[in-house]
Amino acid sequence: MTKEEIKKELRQRLRDTYALELEDAGPVELFYSLGGLIKAISNEKWHKTWKNYLTEEQKQVYYFSIEFLPGKLLKSNLLNLGILNEVRTTLADIDVDLEELAEVEKDMALGNGGLGRLASCFMDSIASCGLPGNGNGIRYDYGLFKQQFVDGYQVELPDEWLKRGNVWEIRRESKACDVKLFGNVYMKRLANGKLQPVAENQTTVRAVPYDTGMIGYQNGIVNTMRLWSVEIPISEEAKYQSLDERRTVEDLTAVLYPDDSQESGRLVRLAQEYFFVSAGIQSIIRYYKKLNLPWHSLSEKIAIHINDTHPAMCVPELMRVLVDENGLNWEFAWDITVKVLSYTNHTIMAEALEKWPIYLMKIVVPRIYQIIEEIDRRYVTTLQGIHSQDLIQRTRPLQNDQVYMAHLAIIGSHSTNGVAKIHSDLLKSIVLHDFYVIYPERFNNKTNGIAERRWLQLANEPLANVIDELITDSWRKTPQDLKLLMNYQNDEAALTKIREAKLVKKEELANYILKTTGIEVSSNAIFDVQIKRLHAYKRQLMNLLHILKLYFEIKDNPEMDITPRVFIFGAKAAPSYTYAKSIIKAINEVANMVNTDRSLQDKIKVVFLPNYNVSLAEKIIPAADVSEQISLASKEASGTSNMKLMLNGAVTIATLDGANVEIRDAVGDDNIYIFGLTEKEVYDYYEKQDYSSQKIYDEDENLRRILDAFVDGTIPNIEFEGQEIYDALLKFNDEYFLLRDFHDYVKAQEQINQDYKDSMLWQKKSLANIANAGNFSADDTVKAYAEDIWQIEPIFAHTEKEGTTNG
Ligand code: KOT
Incomplete structure (x- = not known):
């Protein structure tokens, strides 16, 4: 883009949206207009990227993470689009400092620390390496609290990052799906003798996705970070008579839990975990069905990564969708699930290793709990005679009235990795040693990286x-x-x-x-x-x-x-x-x-x-x-x-x-x-x-x-x-x-x-x-994930092979 074109575009946007001339606009109006312009430029690439994945039927990875921590996106989007300097100097010509506009943007702080920031570095690197990959997470109304010191004490204030609206996201109502929570489930015997789960008194909530383009570094690729927000489905409106009742639903994606490597253990947190897992899995399967391929090819087209155990309900949820909703038999569905899923462990701190009380699981996700019970039963049966009773008991997902989420993630996936050599070695030798004995081939290391x-x-x-x-x-x-x-x-x-x-x-x-x-x-x-x-x-x-x-x-x-x-x-x-x-x-x-x-x-x-x-x-x-x-x-x-x-x-x-x-x-x-x-x-x-x-x-x-x-x-x-x-x-x-x-x-x-x-x-x-x-470099880290775990290829390599080009 030339300087003149940039100016012309900004001028038009300021007029259309704010009835302002370029000379009269303040930093806020300029920021939002520039953001809109960037979005328009990247949308074309976004669309092309998506179409390309679809026509090429390329295998894609979905990175499930309960936290993403991108920070501000203005300058990184400009950099990655290759127009940072042009925009900076164009603005300088009209006496506007790009840094001042950048300050207007609120940090997108939908994460606590290392785990969420890593997820965002990976999003940048996946796009920059031309890899077909998407993020899947939660669009919290309030990100990590704002910290102030009063008399030296930490005081927490709400992070109202959405107050002025989020210029980067696109609400995609047409891609919304229903997530079902609570209620009770019983098994009904059908005429053919098969058992079928029947759910009663469930709460249905609507998961609405907000997509943000993840722009690759000067390579024309734009991937998707999809964050889900909860709403009351129109069909259910009548059920909610009071504001309070509505609020219990709307609270589901209201706040990020502010615990880093610490337990939170609350009902709403469990519901959050299931919410974004279920919405994500449903939308992936909906996409896969459009490809009209047999189920056994699912793992050739889709990889799902579980970023620590918060999304570990991917295991039973994928099983539920395959078995309950699509009629696959258990063994076949299990084989597919293990091939599709992979898991990263980010901590050995005991208090951060997630365990959910069974009673809570039964309340919040009753069908998921039943499936976990069946996973547990089959796990124990399958290992009989192969491993010692002690080892089986120590590694099963259900113990001490709790669901051990890491056990579920390891058993239900084909890869478990740590995030630095020493950490991965510790997982093998001590923390997860029992699993290493059972599944040595599943363990590997992927040292973290940065953008x-x-x-x-x-x-x-x-x-x-x-x-x-x-x-x-x-x-x-x-x-x-x-x-x-x-x-x-x-x-x-x-x-x-x-x-x-x-x-x-x-x-x-x-x-x-x-x-x-x-x-x-x-x-x-x-x-x-x-x-x-x-x-x-x-x-x-x-x-x-x-x-x-x-x-x-x-x-x-x-x-x-x-x-x-x-x-x-x-x-x-x-x-x-x-x-x-x-x-x-x-x-x-x-x-x-x-x-x-x-x-x-x-x-x-x-x-x-x-x-x-x-x-x-x-x-x-x-x-x-x-x-x-x-x-x-x-x-x-x-x-x-x-x-x-x-x-x-x-x-x-x-x-x-x-x-x-x-x-x-x-x-x-x-x-x-x-x-x-x-x-x-x-x-x-x-x-x-x-x-x-x-x-x-x-x-x-x-x-x-x-x-x-x-x-x-x-x-x-x-x-x-x-x-x-x-x-x-x-x-x-x-x-x-x-x-x-x-x-x-x-x-x-x-x-x-x-x-x-x-x-x-x-x-x-x-x-x-x-x-x-x-x-x-996170680029190298994600390339290693792509090759060793996800088995996905860069779009360039793929299209070259097919003899087509990417715009
Ligand atoms: C939080 C809750 C439960 C389980 C793990 C965590 C967690 C771990 N949150 N952040 N981490 C950090 O993740 C980083 C990225 O891998 C690491 O570099 C860092 O050492 C972890 O503490």
Whole structure:
């Protein structure tokens, strides 16, 4: 598009929608008009892509995820359409700043953290790799709560992201379907002797899809992310006499449960899970039937991926649709189901492994429960004589009056993967070992990846431009090419340019910090960043203990030689997770204490930025010098902020956990600071049960002073929280071994303090991190899923084979 064409289109849209001239429009009108224009451009490609899949009858994957976390889409859509620069300069011509328009868009925050953000990185990569794939999820009216701090406490406010309407979505009423919940089901014997389920008193709700185009990176492909919203079917309106009754239905897709790696266990959550699973499966089968193919070909045309266990009811729901609604016999339907489905595990935290009470399942999804019972019965029967009674009992889906969702997902699918090597190994050796014995061929690893387009090209233009200068822009299409940067390891001029790019982003962040918190920070300081959900196993508290150590040292010795450091946190706590909230309060109080103490001479500052989300991540990550990845070894399945931070030149301080292990392998020991217990050592402690945090406390004077600060009034205003933290670390024996790893952590931090002083040495490490971040491209990750698990091919490869072309 030429500049003139862009202007003409915008002018027309502003007139049509707002009765405004281009010159008179404000950022909001401009944003919505530009969004409309982008949608019009991408709709044509969307339609073509869809038609192409249909005529080619290509196998497609459907990624079922109860969370998607795309953030803002304006700039990434422009980038992927290849018109970012044209639009930016056109707007500049009329004195409009694209960044200002971008700020108008609300983050689409339909996810908690890593799991949802991964799903969105995958959507970007699937389209960008030309793979036929779609998302399937829930269109929550309210996304993840907005976080504010009041007196240092986290306060949650509703996220009204839809208030001004969502410019990217298309409501497709014609594709709606009915989902049935509650009621009771009995089996009726038919004349032919067969049993047929008969349902009574069910509640029928309407699932209406809202589709958003997932635009591939400059390749003409647009895939679909389909999010379902609940409505009362017109035929049922009369049943709902009061607003309250209506609300019980409408509440189904009202809010995202704000728990990350934590149990929620509520009835509405179970109904949500079934709702998007049932709507998704029904619409897929409806599509498949249009192809007029035999049932046994279903797995040649359709792959369905279960993103953690929240969509695990795909197993019984697909069985229900095949058996109850289409008359297939059980064995045939089961064979198809297992071939179509695959599953990813994202955590080994026991509290996050979903188990639903049977009584609840019977209430909410009675027919689904019956099918699970039959799956369980057949599972136990089939394995008789092949495996031990004990093993069968431990692995069956129904145990202890509960449905074990992971068991259901593994038994009912052909692939189970973890999200980093160490995590997948742990699944095989410990967490899911029993299943590994039964189905060794089903287990595999797919290390997570990130969308470089968003996290470097868009978030960090200064660095992206320097990289272009050094190695050309081929990395923008092929992130692996970042490796070429290794040729500049000893090139001072190149290293200086990269440092200057970092400084630009640090200054921007410093301004943002000043504006939002009033805290003044210097861009000459080390920006030390820990951004992730607040969870005890992620050990933000250990970071805080280190800050307190420095605080006391500087207090004792004000002339101490230390590189100034700004500790930056971003983290939301689940509203019901009181311990996590206490840690937030403690960090905020320490921040206050440190930042207002003039005697520290700005040697350390602590900044807890409220409302961490994708957009804030885009501001923090490019400015980071140090990346804190300090979870207790074995607990973080993979992590992805570790990858985003290294891509932006931050150097990692890390335990050998999750993908940190692979990051270490990629950058080498010289370019990362590894410390702490290994996963084996952690498990040794579990086995021997001989850990004593009290002993460490008793023997370490410095640690005593730090921990006592939580209860002796040193840190103000944390009477309750301080005691809770103190008790967790001592009385309850420090579940995540903070005290055990503290000494090692401090040593690694001291090394960072030394190394940072040597600017070229540090820059070299930073460069090695950028150069090797191409190893963690989500493009490669989804290609591996496509080849090994989904068996889908890029549209280009397919059409070339068929001798047709794609527009
Ligand atoms: C939440 C609830 C139940 C089960 C799992 C989760 C979960 C796991 N939510 N986020 N995760 C994270 O997923 C990321 C993507 O794979 C990982 O990088 C990260 O380590 C997980 O904690």
